[in-house]
Amino acid sequence: MTGTTGTGLPHSDDPVLFHIAGRAAHITLNRPKALNALNHEMVRRIDAALTEWEHDPAVQAVVITGAGERGLCAGGDIRAVHDDARDGDGTASAAFWRDEYHLNARIAHCAKPYVAVMDGIVMGGGVGLSAHGSVRIVTERSRIAMPETGIGFVPDVGGTYLLGLAPGELGTHLALTGAQIGAGDALLCGLADHFVPSAGLRDLVDDLAALPVHEAVARHEQPPPQGELAERRTWIDLCYDAGTVEEILHRLLGHGDPSAKEAAETLLARSPTALKVTLAAMRRARRLGSLERVLDQEYRVSCAALGTPDLVEGVRAQVIDKDRNPRWSPATLAEVSGADVERFFAPLGDRELGLGEPGTAPQAAW
Template sequence: MNASPDDAPVLLRREGGAGHIVLNRPRAINALNHAMVRLMDEALSAWQADESVATVVLTGAGERGLCAGGDIRSIHDDVRAGGGGASAAFWHDEYRLNARIARFPKPYVAVMDGIVMGGGVGVSAHGSVRVVTERSRVAMPETGIGFVPDVGGTYLLTRAPGELGTHLALTGTAVGAGDALLCGLADHYVPSERLEEFTAALADSEASDAVRRCAAAVPAGELAAHREWIDHCYAADTVEEIVDRLHACGDRHAKQTAETILTKSPTSLKVTLAALRRARELPSLEAVLDQEYRVSCAALGSPDLPEGIRAQVVDKDRRPRWSPAALELVTEADVARFFEGVGPKAPHLRCRSGTDGLG
């Protein structure tokens, strides 16, 4: 595969036995759009079949981060103007890409430097070698925009120790390197000053050798010290009870967390908790991605998604008007609507487990 022009949204190049994918929208912190997903998928397909490619390396252009997520402004505009059809098509291909990355038969090295959120987690944390730095800030912040963790996020978060994944999903908290490793979102810590050496070593070395050469001791995180109240409070059956437990447990951090949760979309919070609990019982990443696709498509018909994006990135007033406005007003039927997926007309990815994760 030939190198890409410098202004392409995804830059592709070869260095020895390494195929490099560089997300190249630095002004948008490399937010993903449909064209980028297609380019990544084409590169992985070509390099999977190319025996001269031993390793794939994912990085982001610019100084701010690997990827801030999907291009949510375009989702807002699509919902307002076209009912969300383009967004559903984007997610269809994006989630299938997430599955391909998880099943990719060669080392897939994701350099999770700087901001890595939402869709950025999807193209990195399913990889086989996931590297964080002292600058990493990893998050699934969807409840703050009236959405639900996707891109396999509910699969990853349900596999975090105890209830840490539930905490991250409901609050949208961004974690650093130590906590990313604790939660299973990353594998290795490489100081940012050694990233150039690390990626250069991948041209003619096994990924494991490059890691041994450049990795350092993992810095301490923050979540381990709060496991007692996190595991107790988030084990509750409802979001309302979680909030009550957080307020009642006597820890100031827990109380602050309760207040954070109450700023998020009430509908998104309840659907997210249901999605996490359902994901625990599903047999594979592909099955979870299929569930997430149905939930995401349902969110296109919810008033909270365009409203949340409006408040965060369009008008930037940070004052979303959620509908319904309170947890107690979100009914079981409201939540169940997001999971309706029986019948031939229901949206499905039709992913399957296999070497490329595609149906």
């Protein structure tokens, strides 16, 4: 069902499609060959559509899906970010993130139901387009992740806010490792609300045209499959409660559970700088409280990452050359100092995102 909205497969070459069917307005991410990776044009178009639908009394809900069969959205267009960081001055990426993070906050404040169909792959920027919504549908095909540390980056799009709300230290585990989770674990971690089998999505979307969202979802919702994280909570909470990445690794390696050792091996392959900044960002996000203030922090971190070698190297190794052998700099956790981490959180002056300032939070106009 991924990629259909009750009226057939998208056929336009536009990167994002819009239509209204009955009570529901539909957004279809339409770059299936790129797994619907999000670019700046798509962000602008989605924001403009939401503005238009605010003033349309016929629109009672917004539904977002992805074209193709693989997933909703694999994240932001990191090739473009890579090229900007390597060859440009970073202004294009900063402008993209500014508008993207504003859109994330706007989705979170949407006064009409915002129904995200999180079928298939949903990662990075795709999480930002979906998990801030008020009605989040997962299926047996859902694979959800914030995999940024694997490319020398840090979870953004409100990811540190969302993962900070997960039970215990589950969010820390997911943020540091970038592990993919299925439907049951997404529900456990608060990234989704309802499970609907993928075979029932077309009928669900059809019902959204005629019924209130809660009635349509109730018709198709089923008990979710069991996840894996609940039975791993004991070692996850124990190991990730440590104050440093080094201590987390020490606990994981010494725990004895094979899954803990596997997590440690994953961390050892990640960017040391990204790991330390991610842990600091997660801990700070919990204290900041609001999504807007966390997005402000993430914007500082993202802009700072543009000036470091690991983001360019990580995208090169994982996405462009695909040799899966990034050469991180610094290469070890011991070489990443506290001052190195603090630089990611330095104020930006007049370049701040500014969402968390009094009177600047998105206001629901619907």
